[in-house]
Amino acid sequence: MKKIDRSNPVRTGFHQAKWDEPVIFELTQPGERGVLVNKAEKAICEATEGTAAIPAFLKREQAPALPEISQPRVLRHYARLAQETLGTDVNVEIGQGTCTVKYSPKVNEQLANLPQMREMHPLQDESTAQGIMEILYKTNQYFCEISGMDAFTMQPGGGSQAILGMASLVYSYFKSRGEEKQRNEIITTIYSHPSDAAAPHLKGFKIIYLHPDKDGYPDFEAFKAAVNEHTAAFFVANPEDTGVYNKNVLKFTSYMHEHGGLCGYDQANANGLLGVTRAREAGFDTCFFNLHKTFSAPHGCGGPACGAVGCADFLEPFLPAPIVRFDGEKYYYDYENAKNPYGMHKIREFNGAAQVVLKAYAWIRALGAEGLYQAAKTAVLNNNYLFKKLMELPFVDAPYIPGKQRIEQCRYTLEKLLEETGVGTADIQRRMMDFGMHYWTSHHPYYVPEPMTLEPTETPSKADLDEYIATLKYVFNEAYTDPKYLKAAPHSSVCHQLDESNMDDPEQWAVTWRAYRKKYQ
């Protein structure tokens, strides 16, 4: 038996499974079935004859084109795909800056999977749902305490929908004052999340972007020039993607209020702020939390998520219905807002993803108020440890205010590395996959040249951080010693390099099987 050498934390032996798995629609075999369903008994057939009452125009003319495939083939298909992903449970999840991927306690999954939760129906009688209603109510209260807001809705199904919720609040507010046609512009910044522009745009607002000033803060002079009688609101993240906290944010929100506009705070990721700052005290009228970013619920891959939207009391009448309230004895649904002629009424069904709220509730309860503050402090400490270690490398830099501490993430630039080696951030990104690591560049367009955005959260231990740093250094070193091999990466991952030349052309996109068939078959 040989002694195992663990002195090098870089996983040079990593190799991911590659299955060349077809799209499930391509696996279809006519007549193949997963389940053969017996013909229903006579009584059931009779009982369901009522479907004849469904108007003809609502009925399908032909069966949906679902894949015809047996159970083991379905299982194999998805098991293979699962092996081709790099999920948060298998890699040291530091490299997805701005995504804020933290550990989701598995015990909370079990809570969400309890029959009492799993088998509930949103329309069942309130008296039988008091447990989850209490959790919805209390989580709402916690969010109010954390943000300083007066009310929350759990209805939005994710961050972008939450921003749409904030934009809807703004729209409702001005509609109630007869100003919705005049106040049709929302100002945001290029370093806020792209959805801070996209979602209000969907609501019909015109979007005005601000560039940062030389220190990386939103340019206040540009902001003042942008504000006019058409301005409805200012939507911004703080810190923005750069990780630099704008301590002058109150100046922005005050100016906006002086000119009749509202302020929305993108707190999707409030990871460095829990127990430190509160949105309301920074002058914001509405804000939102992504429960999968800040409160440990898992990222849903587009599945169930929750972007909880909060607001000050004067906006509460415009929140969607229902709102869970407590009368001193029992919890009940308040549908009053559904009658508000100016309200948004609904942004998603019922109370949103109750299981996700349950997981966030469990996490908050497990940590307590002090624990939340400790999580924020640890996230900031982790990030600044990483920041210090990486900034020691001569070819790594971070734009704006040299030496200033970042909050929970940082956008670095590898411009010098590119100049010296010809290796850019996209090359590093692909090569990190060869070690089972995520690495993220930036939202587009790349305002920071050759960007690298890392965000550790409070999850990783020092050993995790050191492993990630060692892997990055290994790859950086390769840029100088074997750039050709590096640029040909990934070598041990699922996909080799793709032809990206038309990936920015909407005419050639096919994001559904139907679109693919229409365009390419």
Place this chain on the structure above:
Amino acid sequence: MRKIGLLVNPIAGMGGSVGLKGTDGLAEEAAQRGAVQRAPSRAEAALKALQPLRGNLTILCAAGEMGENEALAQGFQTQTVYRPNLPTAAADTIAAAKAIEAAGAELLLFAGGDGTARDLVAAGVQIPCIGIPAGVKIHSPVYALRPEAAGELACRVLQGERSRTKQIEVVDIDEDAWRADLVRTRLYGYLTVPDDRSLLQHGKAASPASESAQQNAIASEMAKRMKPGCFYFVGPGTTTKALLDGLGLEGTLLGVDLIADGKLLQKDLCEADILQRIREKESFLVLTPTGGQGFLLGRGNQQISGAVIKAIGKDHLFILATREKLFHLQGRPLLVDTGDPEADAGLSGYMRAIIGLGEEQMIRISAD
């Protein structure tokens, strides 16, 4: 057998090594100062990346040091289509480019600097071009980041991996002014290049939508805002051209065109034309930054003079710009240099640029 062109400007870059800020018209002096040729070795570096395709490739080139030597040195089969006069001059670059295109090249690799790109514009080259950076001044995004990247990109195009092309500005600094430490660029025209953001210069601002998709969105937004019964003077540039294209109008790429009510009224107006027609109706200017260095006025659109600006008014000015274009400012203001300090000062401050459908960006305008 596939055919591509190779054109080497043998004197490109010589001035730089001996402190001459460009070699245009100064090749002899550069040589006397001991400058060595750098374009040939850089051309060869690019050709190295094409080695995998060598057996199936004929290089169309000019004789001797204008491409033939480099291609032969790298073991490529060549076909000489032009014989230059010695010493070579800009006229040779122009004639060789024409001959290469006429001989059926599907792509032109050329080693040089901004002056060389300018010569290709003068030659009216229509096929996609990829510049091998070898000159003292490299401002045009026609150039690859490095010589090897030029070859790599050519390889990808030939293998069908870069089928899309786009038109890019060819700008050059006025070398006489530069030598006097004045930086003035001019827009000379447009060349077609493979649309690749990772290998060409100025390619850092990758955005989710292609530049042409952004231009179309900007054009749609602008078209929505155009009022009936008014004049719109549309300045030069590919972004403003997208507006004309979107309206189905045959305008010019380099000139100022007048449109009203969806119709093209006049093409390629000079300053006097503009000033005269402004008097007829309420008028708006539609501009995009041109000529590199983030100039909104004074580079490539000199017909829009200070007098024109004063007559139209700042509040009747629309600025169209893609995110990529604004990205390259890196926080710097858009510059105006109409030659009329009063007009320039009047434009200074913050303005809005249309960057997409219902999307604007605050930009700073400065005369400094």
